Amino acid sequence: MSQTGFLTLDEVAQNLKVTRQTVSKYIKKKALNAVKINKSYRITVNDFENFVNANATAQKPSISYLRRTKNCTLQYSDKSEESEIISGVFHGELREVGQSTTGSSNQFIFGDNYYVLKKLLETHKGQIDLVYIDPPFGTGQDFNSIDEHSAYSDKLVNSEFLEFIRKRLFLLRELMSDAGSIYLHIDKKIGHYVKIVMDEVFGYQNFINDITRIKCNPKNFARNAYGNYSDTILYYAKNRDGQIWNDIKEPMSNEKRKQLFPKKHPKLGFYTTNPIHAPGKTVNGDTGLEWKGLKPPKGRHWRYSREVLDELDNKGLIEWSSTGNPRKIVLADEHKGFKIQDLWEFKDKGLSYVDYPTQKNFDMLERIIRNSSNQDSIVLDCFAGSGSTLRVANTLGRNWIGIDNSTHSLEVIKATFAKDQMEYDVLEYVPLD
Ligand SMILES: C[S@@+](CC[C@H](N)C(=O)[O-])C[C@H]1O[C@@H](n2cnc3c(N)ncnc32)[C@H](O)[C@@H]1O
Known part of the structure; x- marks a missing residue:
């Protein structure tokens, strides 16, 4: 398996149990891209995979094997098969809530994201x-x-939590474009399991960064521990090196x-x-010759x-010292700014200053959206909460889809998006079984 999200023709042949010549024929016939x-x-x-x-x-090669390079996955009870997660059928529909549509492609969908993501696969795959x-x-x-409004409950723990995330990640991967990427925000207690x-879902080779985000001011608690003032953002591409990167x-x-x-x-x-000179002597070239004496x-x-x-010098971009030493002026x-590293400081505001508990920092979201999407991109947040990702995406002129199953999230989104005069439709997932 290559380290870059690409397979060689030999690897494809080996996985399909055919010869390399047969693989070349598939390519020539345009059956295989x-x-x-x-x-x-x-x-x-x-x-x-396509x-x-x-x-x-009858004998499909194991695709999840192709996606891994570390030859191991987490084992726990009630772990679903990838094919079951992706192909399982549920009967339900997305119904508009409230007045007629705005004609905007932006949507907030109220419902359990598992069913909503499955539904979106019918219209937004890739x-x-x-x-x-x-x-x-x-x-x-x-x-x-x-104000003591119940926002959401985080009661799934341990492997049940991991399976909850894993199922949604498979669906998200199917929805992502070939140039797509995913940022998953998580804390340090469980983040290493989620990684x-x-x-397993995206392939080790598609891992890009494990970003440490400073989330609050330093802590000064009595516990015998270092202050935990950071969390983690795991950044993966669908195809590493093919992702949008601005x-x-x-x-x-x-x-x-x-x-x-x-x-x-x-x-x-x-x-x-x-200095206008650098180490190394030029033997014959122009850069070894006398300039201005x-x-x-x-x-x-x-x-x-x-x-x-x-x-x-004519443009005034050489500074001459009083002793006649020339140096280049750099303005x-x-x-152009500095390369962004994997330690970010974007503190979240305290509960009394936000619209929703755990609301994330807008500047942090702006960095992510600017770097990893373009104007015509669709940005998706299926744990939308207060809709912070959607608000920032909207300001940056991106298309967006948000999902959440909390009624408080829906109320906050309706109220804050109206203040910002955002155009979008509200839909609800309705099971039909
Ligand atoms: C940590 S909060 C997100 C906060 C958000 N990033 C913000 O800045 O406001 C997690 C959100 O996930 C939502 N959630 C949890 N399970 C869900 C599910 N199965 N389907 C849809 N939303 C879900 C919760 O209602 C909650 O709003």
């Missing part, structure tokens, strides 16, 4: 570019809002600006200077050709 990487053909696990499903024989979920964490607690479940950067803080660009230019703003220092060469150095305004 292949991508050319450098000079070789590769098949995504997804395309392989091929297997479309040409199912269409969701981004999933953000913040499920209950298997804490065994009830969550109320500040193994995600490996490479947004961490903007430079004022503090960093002062540290990195301490000087102020009357016209160009804040700046710093860098100066040779590069011993064992070094000019970083730029002398023509570029002239251009920079703070041209700094």
Whole structure:
């Protein structure tokens, strides 16, 4: 199994128990989709899965085996088969609640997300570019809002909780597009078990990051333990390296600006200077020759050709010291920001400042949505709570679908979305059995 979510033709042949030539024939006949990487053909696990499903024989190769590379999964009682979860049929429909539709593709669906996700597979299979979920964490607690309104109950624990999540993850994977990704928010007590479940569902090779999020101020409790002020976001792609990745950067803080660009230019703003030479001697080239009466220092060469150095100097981008030493001016305004690392600080507000208990930080959601979806993407949150993901997705011009089965969530969503003048339809899952 390749480490990148792709299979070689030999791996496909081995799994289908056919020859490599037969696999090539499938590709030529366009029965099996292949991508050319450098000079070789590769098949995504997804395309392989589609091929297997479309040409199912009595002896299907084990797809879940293909998705794993660590050769192990969690074992517990009452663990359902993947095929049963995906193919099991329930009779139910999504009915509009309230007035006529707004004509918007944005939807909030009231109901148990297991049935709703299954229903969505009929209309949205392979269409969701981004999933953000913040499920209950298997804490065994009830969550109320500040006015003692019951919001939701988190009573499933241990393996029952893991199976609850696992089932929904399989359905989410089916809904995700080939460029899709999923962020799952979880705490550190159960997160490591959930990560193994995600490996099983999405494939270890599709794991991208385990993000530590600082969620609150440091704690000062009496327990003999370190303060636990962070939680975890597990980030996986449907096909690693094929996922939407907008490479947004961490903007430079004022503090960093002062540290990195301490000087102020009357016209160009804040700046710093860098040497215009680098280690290594040029033997014959232009970058070893004299420029403006100066040779590069011993064992070094000019970083730029002398023509570029002239251009920079003409634009006023070379600073000459009182002793005649030239350095290149680097402007703070041209700094593109920093690569985002896997430690994030986005503290949630206290209960008295939020619309719903466990409401997540909007800036954190903005980072996720900006980075991992595009304007035409559909963003899905099937544990929507206060609808924070949906609100941020809406502000960023994304399409969205939210699901929750708490009446308090529905009330909060209706009230806050009306204030924001958001256009969307409310639907309800109604079982027909
Ligand atoms: C931790 S809260 C989500 C909070 C949300 N991220 C926010 O920022 O407001 C978890 C949500 O999952 C919902 N939930 C739990 N089980 C569910 C199920 N089976 N179907 C739909 N929603 C469910 C709960 O009602 C609750 O609103």
